[in-house]
Amino acid sequence: MNDRRTQGAILLLVGVTALWLGLTDAALAYVRGALRPPLVASGVALLALAAAAMLGRDPGGRGHGHGAPRSGWLLALPVLVLLLVTPPALGSFAASRQATQAVRASGDPAGVFPPLPQPVGGAVPLPVSEFVTRALYDRDRSLAGARVRLLGFAVPDEAGGYQLTRFNLFCCAADGQAYQLAVRGDRTPRQADQWLVVEGRWRPQPVSDGIAPSSVLPVLIAESVTPVRPPADRYEHNLYGI
Amino acid sequence: MPYHRAVAHWGGFSISQLETPARPEPEAGARARAGRLLDARLLLLLVLVAVGSRSLLADLLDGPALRTWSTIFVSITVQALPFLVLGVLLSGAIAALVRPGWLASVLPSRDLLAVPTASLAGVALPGCECASVPIAARLRAGGVQPAAAMAFMLAAPAINPVVVVSTAVAFPGRPGMVVARFLASLLTSVVVGLVWSRLGREEWMDRARSRLVEGDSRWASFARTAREDFLQAGGWLVVGALAAATLQTLVPRTFLDAVAGNHLLAILCLGLLAVALAICSEADAFVAASLRQFPLDARLVFLVVGPVVDVKLIAMQVGVFGRRFAVRFAPLTFAVAVASAVLVGRWLL
Numbered sequence: 001m002n003d004r005r006t007q008g009a010i011l012l013l014v015g016v017t018a019l020w021l022g023l024t025d026a027a028l029a030y031v032r033g034a035l036r037p038p039l040v041a042s043g044v045a046l047l048a049l050a051a052a053a054m055l056g057r058d059p060g061g062r063g064h065g066h067g068a069p070r071s072g073w074l075l076a077l078p079v080l081v082l083l084l085v086t087p088p089a090l091g092s093f094a095a096s097r098q099a100t101q102a103v104r105a106s107g108d109p110a111g112v113f114p115p116l117p118q119p120v121g122g123a124v125p126l127p128v129s130e131f132v133t134r135a136l137y138d139r140d141r142s143l144a145g146a147r148v149r150l151l152g153f154a155v156p157d158e159a160g161g162y163q164l165t166r167f168n169l170f171c172c173a174a175d176g177q178a179y180q181l182a183v184r185g186d187r188t189p190r191q192a193d194q195w196l197v198v199e200g201r202w203r204p205q206p207v208s209d210g211i212a213p214s215s216v217l218p219v220l221i222a223e224s225v226t227p228v229r230p231p232a233d234r235y236e237h238n239l240y241g242i
Numbered sequence: 243m244p245y246h247r248a249v250a251h252w253g254g255f256s257i258s259q260l261e262t263p264a265r266p267e268p269e270a271g272a273r274a275r276a277g278r279l280l281d282a283r284l285l286l287l288l289v290l291v292a293v294g295s296r297s298l299l300a301d302l303l304d305g306p307a308l309r310t311w312s313t314i315f316v317s318i319t320v321q322a323l324p325f326l327v328l329g330v331l332l333s334g335a336i337a338a339l340v341r342p343g344w345l346a347s348v349l350p351s352r353d354l355l356a357v358p359t360a361s362l363a364g365v366a367l368p369g370c371e372c373a374s375v376p377i378a379a380r381l382r383a384g385g386v387q388p389a390a391a392m393a394f395m396l397a398a399p400a401i402n403p404v405v406v407v408s409t410a411v412a413f414p415g416r417p418g419m420v421v422a423r424f425l426a427s428l429l430t431s432v433v434v435g436l437v438w439s440r441l442g443r444e445e446w447m448d449r450a451r452s453r454l455v456e457g458d459s460r461w462a463s464f465a466r467t468a469r470e471d472f473l474q475a476g477g478w479l480v481v482g483a484l485a486a487a488t489l490q491t492l493v494p495r496t497f498l499d500a501v502a503g504n505h506l507l508a509i510l511c512l513g514l515l516a517v518a519l520a521i522c523s524e525a526d527a528f529v530a531a532s533l534r535q536f537p538l539d540a541r542l543v544f545l546v547v548g549p550v551v552d553v554k555l556i557a558m559q560v561g562v563f564g565r566r567f568a569v570r571f572a573p574l575t576f577a578v579a580v581a582s583a584v585l586v587g588r589w590l591l
Contacts, residue, residue: 007469007470007473008469010473011469011472011473014323014476018323018324021320027320029313030313030316030317030320030321031317031320031321035320035321035324038324039320039323039324041324041327042323042324042326042327042328045327045331046327046472049465049468049469049472052461052462052465052469053465053466053469056462056465070477071473071474071477071478071481071561072473072474072476072477073477074476074477074478074480074481075473075476075477075480077480077484078315078316078319078320078480078483081312081315081316082316085312087309087312087313087315087316088309088313089313090310090313091306091309091310092306093306093307093309093310094310094313097310170525170528170529171321171521171522171524171525171528172317172318172320172321172522172525173313173314173317174314174317174318174321174486174487174490174519174520174521174522175519175521175522175525175526175528175529177529177532
């Protein structure tokens, strides 16, 4: 790709894609929302470089042996996958491949957690990751007796029930970790990846000593289950209290 | 290249065969061949878009495993993009604004001093590893000793303030982990830099262009350096993302539980896991924190190896420096990083 205009075209392609990701909700399936402004900025920079390449008068590639190598074409690949397939946010398949619970998304290492937030409309709204962490590690058992409201998607299990699941993302989907809890008391079979709002109460269990990740699934006794549309951001971003 | 021919290229077909060679340039034949190759590729791209459209590719990627694969592949690329752009903009700025030889004259002339200085300078680049590869190549082209440029490349993604803060957040109440990561990463970059200054050969870096742009205006040389570096490093970043997504989808995490009990195996496996997962250095601390079944020093190995050698970085180094460089540099870096992490971990953790 010694041709300056071809190089510019690839930059244009990637730049427009970066702008589109940064300016819409599309990026939220892959990265944290905080990355959207940098994506917009890099899109603008790439468009400026593309314009300079396509309109400028510098003798691109001539007299310098070689310009950019052919590998530059590979940049079209993620753009093609993105535009033609638009891969969905991580779902039940990815969740079922994680063996152990990724734990402790909040609270301090000694197992001390802040008090639960106030209930809204009769139940305490909690991120799935916080519910799981409190259920497994909170020595004060702040969940005991509280009616909570959780939003997540269903991952059916062999026994005919399902696990309510949500991915927690630190940076991008490559580091996404699934937080899961077993839902009991819902007779309706749920499809994989069906999004649900579940209200119910924690079934108390022994609290882990905090050494190893527990393979124990916290259990929620459901009192009401409502199928809902997926949220714009399907991930939680629970960075240890930040 | 004349304008009409450029247009013909972008149109996806070549008329270069029909042209009678106007001037007997020695490189005209090679150029025309390259042009036809290029046209073939463009044509393939267009055919893929036209015939394939959404349905074909969507069917191809419909299985749950492939869907997960494509999500992770796109995620790694999207996440790395702003950092890569930052890196090539800095690289372009160095090429355009810094007088050739100036950086080399600022650094101590002896590698023994230049390498640690370059490592410590890594504190000033708050990015992840994708940014530092093109910058290191540019430093190298600008006359900095290769060993110092390598040390900078290894240190920057591991010891900058953003990474230090995210490590502190991921390991609350364990300041030892933050200090150990900082020191072990610094040690790794210095040792690799010094070993490289002894044993490294210039000809292995056959792709590191010593090309300096002459006669261009500053803006033009900035734009061209940034553009070409972006295409070069970016293409190979895509290769790395393909490899990392494949490994993430194929290798089940369950095997980790099996090796966690054996200390030596645990250290080796977390080192290899860091290579395979290719997680951004600003996020890897959170993943390490969640690998709670592993001893602390094994998790330190994960944190020290990840920013200096992973599949994404290896691919970018192949592209930017050359294959002969990467096959020597990656194993050296891996071994030094594991050793540094174990030593520092034994001392501090």
